[in-house]
Amino acid sequence: MASIGSQVRKVSTSIDPIVTDYAVGYFNHLSKKTFDSVQSKQLNLPEEVSFVGDLLVNAGADKSQIDELAENILQQLTLQLNENQAKLEITGDTSKRLLDINVLQSHNNKANINASLDRLGVNGDIEHTGRKMETRVDLKKLAKAEQKIAKKVAKRNNKFVKYEASKLIDEQKNDDYDSFFLKINPLDFGAGAGKSKDIKIDTFDLYVGDGQRILSDTNLSLSYGRRYGLVGQNGIGKSTLLRALSRRELNVPKHISILHVEQELRGDETLALQSVLDADVWRKQLLSEETKINSRLKEIENLRTEFDEDSLEIKKLDNESQDLDNHLMQIAEKLADMESDKAEARAASILYGLGFSTEAQQKPTNSFSGGWRMRLSLARALFCQPDLLLLDEPSNMLDVPSIAYLSEYLKTYPATLLVVSHDRAFLNEVATDIIYQHNERLDYYRGQDFDTFYKTKEERRKNAQKEYENQMAYRKHLQEFIDKYRYNAAKSQEAQSRIKKLEKLPVLEPPEEDKSVTFHFPECEKLSPPIIQLQDVSFGYDEKNLLLKDVNLDVQMDSRIALVGANGCGKTTLLKVMMEQLRPLQGYVSRNGRLRIGYFTQHHVDSMDLTTSAVDWMSKTFPGKNDEEYRRHLGAFGITGSLGLQKMQLLSGGQKSRVAFAALCLNNPHILILDEPSNHLDTTGLDALIDALKNFSGGVLMVSHDISVINSVCNEIWVSEEGTVKKFGGSIYDYRDHIISLANDAGVVKKH
Structure with a gap:
């Protein structure tokens, strides 16, 4: 049979020779142990052989060959061990030496013991095993090999992060909120005390489920207390990065708590305020545990009366009581740190700032629409105050007053914030740093707002x-x-x-060119006024509960109007009255008989047949042109080349919005009425939309939460509140400051 060394080298030709030498030396060391009468009794051959096998596989050797090698070597060493033990039964153990105990006792340190052993004729060190085993392994080479292997294993652990492969995704579907929260953020007393809460993840790749790589050989660095805006084009993988962090797919230290707002809250009979309080699972668990401990302490106090003071049972009860008191103190400290006594007031303040009235806070969560339940999810996250808060387009679900509140709240957020947003004004207010995701990498712009x-x-x-x-x-x-x-x-x-x-000369790559997108709204002929005029209009689904009362306004061919106000105050209702989709209870709506309106709403995007291409959908929904004309029209909104011919379910949210913009322009409108047009558009798309609206020859009326878009396009601000609509005398930033001032006066926006 070939020697062990030759067997190892034969299957290890593709790996570092230092590792191979180490493995050969280790196996030779094991072979010697099988002949040693003392050490052979403590030998666990399968475990030892398996250790070296795993070492070789981690270094890059073929697993099937290593498994076969390990089996052969195990058989060989086992045979040697059995032969040696059979021999011992006949000859006995001749390896032990009789030591003069008096000499050993006169020396009480390791150096003196070794000197005494020398006098007795014994060479070796008895510190660990009682005898010295010579090794042929070069210790410097061994240290170097172990460092290399450690680096490879660490890199492999981070290198291929495949978001969809995580077990936690299925677990989140099956688990309730509390279970999943504790799985991601286990409650451990003192676990993070004194530890840094900075996050630094070196050299990783990130893939999505179909094998598409979105980040390559990337480093992620988040300093505690900083607020990062994550920006980049639609479809680049920003949301996937947030999900990987939120599920600890990436190696975030365990003592750092994480919370990600991505799904609307499941509605049930829980009141809105209570659902926010319940979101802090740590607080909920601690309060529950505190109640149980106090209950048990009362039981112990009652049990003491049943036993004598000097009995063993009393001592046991005293010990249990002392342990419970100590744990109760830990819980009290933890609750004091999180200011548990102020929790309800803080939760109510957050909900009020996000648009929930005092009455709404006492309604069950299943009574709210999807948009409002998303606000509840945001309120729950803000209330928990995790060490790492992850927000994905939070402004999409909010109106201007709520965004103003959220901006003020986040500006004093005490931990780390990572937010994906295309709202420039929001990022300018909130972000202390910008991370730009592109070309499978992350670029850091430290200390910079979006502009x-x-x-x-x-x-x-x-x-x-x-x-x-x-x-x-x-x-x-x-x-x-x-x-x-x-x-x-x-x-x-x-x-x-x-x-x-x-x-x-270094090889330079040509710099990345930003993909330019252009929108173009078609020219329209001029109309004589009135274009759209509302006179003393009142509307409601019953006369006792009017949504709009005594509204007077008009839209002209050169109008650039922004309609703002809290959600639920009647903005969308007003738009439908203007387009005569709803008939007012009182007053008049006057419109030019030749007026054509282009109406954009998110509902149009949701109603598209995503199983067909943009060209096919437009030809069925708006017939009358050939495919080439539809493709040319889509090209005016950035849907160029093959994008118009592939299934729309493969398009990003921004690209679907562009298709919707293209569709509303097929009738050459005189007035564009836009309900939240900036949702899902990235920075490039927003720039294109702003330029197109500025150059449009007709009038524009938009409902939007994006302050920067409003400021760039509109010169009139209409405010919908308290059942009526009035013109605001100032810019959108003046209106925002007015909202913040009201919130401060009401004590809604507070420092953390």
């Missing part, structure tokens, strides 16, 4: 483009000289010098 980031990014791109062009020109200059004089005897030395210069 500063946008300027810096463009400067970086221009500088990179200039450097690239300069190098390409220099390369061309060198190459021309080389080509001209390479075979010229007089100039050959200079040509060789330039060849070396060319080889040493």
